[in-house]
Amino acid sequence: MAQFLMIVVSAVFINNFVVVQFLGICPFLGVSKDFKSALGMGLAVTFVMTLTCLITYPIYTYILVPLHVEFMEIIVFIFIIAAIVQMIEMALKKYSPTLYNAMGIYLPLITTNCAVLGVAELVIDEAQMISILGISSMNIGVAVLYGLFAGLGFTLAIVIMSGIREKVNKLPINKHLKGFPIAMICAAFIAMAFYVFALI
Amino acid sequence: MKTDYKKIAVDGLITSNPTFKLVLGTCPTLALTTMAMNGIGMGLAVTFVLIFSNILISLLRKVIPNQVRIPAFVLIIATFVTIVRLLLDYAMPDLYDSLGLYLPLIVVNCIILARAESFASKHNVLASACDGLFTGLGFTVALTLMGAFREILGSGAIFGVKLWDFQIAFFSSSSGAFFTYAIFIAMFSLISGAVIDAKKRKAYGKINELKQENAVVFDNGGNE
Numbered sequence: 001m002a003q004f005l006m007i008v009v010s011a012v013f014i015n016n017f018v019v020v021q022f023l024g025i026c027p028f029l030g031v032s033k034d035f036k037s038a039l040g041m042g043l044a045v046t047f048v049m050t051l052t053c054l055i056t057y058p059i060y061t062y063i064l065v066p067l068h069v070e071f072m073e074i075i076v077f078i079f080i081i082a083a084i085v086q087m088i089e090m091a092l093k094k095y096s097p098t099l100y101n102a103m104g105i106y107l108p109l110i111t112t113n114c115a116v117l118g119v120a121e122l123v124i125d126e127a128q129m130i131s132i133l134g135i136s137s138m139n140i141g142v143a144v145l146y147g148l149f150a151g152l153g154f155t156l157a158i159v160i161m162s163g164i165r166e167k168v169n170k171l172p173i174n175k176h177l178k179g180f181p182i183a184m185i186c187a188a189f190i191a192m193a194f195y196v197f198a199l200i
Numbered sequence: 201m202k203t204d205y206k207k208i209a210v211d212g213l214i215t216s217n218p219t220f221k222l223v224l225g226t227c228p229t230l231a232l233t234t235m236a237m238n239g240i241g242m243g244l245a246v247t248f249v250l251i252f253s254n255i256l257i258s259l260l261r262k263v264i265p266n267q268v269r270i271p272a273f274v275l276i277i278a279t280f281v282t283i284v285r286l287l288l289d290y291a292m293p294d295l296y297d298s299l300g301l302y303l304p305l306i307v308v309n310c311i312i313l314a315r316a317e318s319f320a321s322k323h324n325v326l327a328s329a330c331d332g333l334f335t336g337l338g339f340t341v342a343l344t345l346m347g348a349f350r351e352i353l354g355s356g357a358i359f360g361v362k363l364w365d366f367q368i369a370f371f372s373s374s375s376g377a378f379f380t381y382a383i384f385i386a387m388f389s390l391i392s393g394a395v396i397d398a399k400k401r402k403a404y405g406k407i408n409e410l411k412q413e414n415a416v417v418f419d420n421g422g423n424e
Contacts, residue, residue, distance in 0.1 A: 020374055021301075022231035026310060029226065071286060074304045075278040082271060111274075112308045114227045121304050176389045177382075180223050184382035191375035 003135055007142065010133055011149035013197040017115050018157040019190055020198070024115030028158050029183050031106065033169075038162035041106045042155025046148065048110050049119050051084055052077075053147030056120040057140050077120045078111075085111045115154055119147050160190055203327040212334030219342035220388035224310040228302045229343060230377040236359050239347030241295045242302065243340025245288065247333065249280045250312055254320040254332035256280075261321045273316045274307070281306045311339060342384075350380055 017023045024045065031041040056077050064070055089107045092100040110116060123129060123143040135142060164186045173182055218224045225246070232238040256276050257264075264272045285303050288296045296303065306312070315335055320328040351357055354371035356364045370376045 019378075022227050022374070022377070023305075025226040025230060026224075029223070071282060074282050074285070074307055075275065078274055078278050078307055079271075082274065112310060112313060114305045114308045117305060117308050118301060121301055125301075174386075176386045176393070181382040181386040181389075184378045184385070188375040188378035188382070191373070191378055195373060195375065 003133075004145070006135075007133055007145050008149050009197070011146050012153040012156060013194060015132055015150075016153045016157055016194050016197075017118070017150050018154055019187065019194045021118070023118040024113050024154055027106075027109060027113055028154075028161060028187070029180060031109075032158050032161040032165055032183070034166060035159065035162045037106075038158045039155070040102055041109075042151075042158045044106045045110055045113060045115060045154055046151025048081070048084060048088065049116055049151040049154075050144060050148045051088075052081055052116055052120050053123055053143045054140070055084065056080055057123055057143040060124045073121070073124070077117060081116050081120070082111050115150070119150050123147065157190065157194075161186065164190070203323070203330075205327070205330055208327065208330050209334045212331060212336075213338045213341065214392075217338045217342060217388070218311045218314075218335055219339055219346075220385055221392075222311075222314075223385065224314060225339065226381075227305065228309065229346065230374075230381060231302055232299065233343055233346040233350050233377065233380070234354065234372055235298075235351050236344055236347035237295075238298055239343035239345075240340060241292075242299060243336065243343045245284050245299070245303065246306055246309060246311065246339055247336025248284055249277065249306055250315060250336040251329055251332035252280050253277045253312055253316060254328040255325055257316045257320040258323060258325045258328035264321075269321065270313075270317075273313060273321075277312050277316070278307050311335065346380055346384055349384075350376065 015021060018025065018028050027041055027045070032038045059076065059080070060070075060073060064073060064076065085107055089100075092107075123138070123146055126138045129138050129142070129146070130136070133142070133146070161183075165183060168182060168186060177185075212218075216222055219229055228242050228246075232242045253273075253276050257273060260272075260276075281304065284306070285296075288299070288303065315331060319331045323331070348358055350371045351359075352363065353368050354376065356362065356367040371380065
């Protein structure tokens, strides 16, 4: 139980993917203009991240490592991610058109989201995972849980950001600061808030 | 058709600088600019991948079918990233360790896919290589500038050489990264806006001068 809580707190707050590890900044800045699309993007990314961990971790540990072709990981992972995203898109189109209409536009963007490839690369780095989470050894359960909660951490950050930006967009802002710079200044304050968790 | 190499260079370095103007490849920019040296390392790694992926994509642009071009580009990029990773691990293990997770993430760096899609798949090999070189250098210069700024303020050093004891920890932290990037984009927009204004004013000034000269000539003609 304590271990489970540690994974949750570490993945969502202490090592938040967006504001602490700087993964998935492009959608964080690009798709955070309104609350609804931010939530949609966040949940879609969470789903893909969980599924990616579930597939890439066993492939790396049981196929690439025994064959001594660890250096192929980047090529293998990016193809798995692209395939997952493509399959989700086809499945959604066929079985749930409403969900497809809500999430469809974000799906192609997810393939090139660094948070997804980032989580796949992170969970296979056993030494780093052990030091972050304070666990004794890595297994597929921890990998999938970490993927799920890292995705939820991403969702939390992007939703907070969308809330702030909806307010900020109504303010009169200098034309040079408009757009990306002011969004990044907001992100700086969010990062400051998350910094408190690292002090625990 | 003649390719304008000067325009490619100016575009890549200044007018469509990937970091400050297009705001692409933000993840490594924010994460690795705590030190100027990391900025150079990341920038050059991206430049290498960009040049070679641009060359290969440009060579294969007539062979790759349009429907599968994105997976094909990603495969080419992933191959070069793997090569860079193996080379760095062998030649510069220190830099390899400090780039860490962000080295494999070059694959999903939007700059490379954007140049492949918008430039290399439409231009010849030499122009594509040039475009890769200058876009990569624009990225490198931007990362190095931001890295130097944050290193001087955040840890009172430059390229690892200690300058003084004064340091503001904020600039080494993650919120300092966002803040620095915001300042740099705003400054870039301010300066480039001022330069464009000055150019316009110069052009207007010339037109006005010509008008006045003509007017003088006309007046003289009238007096006589």
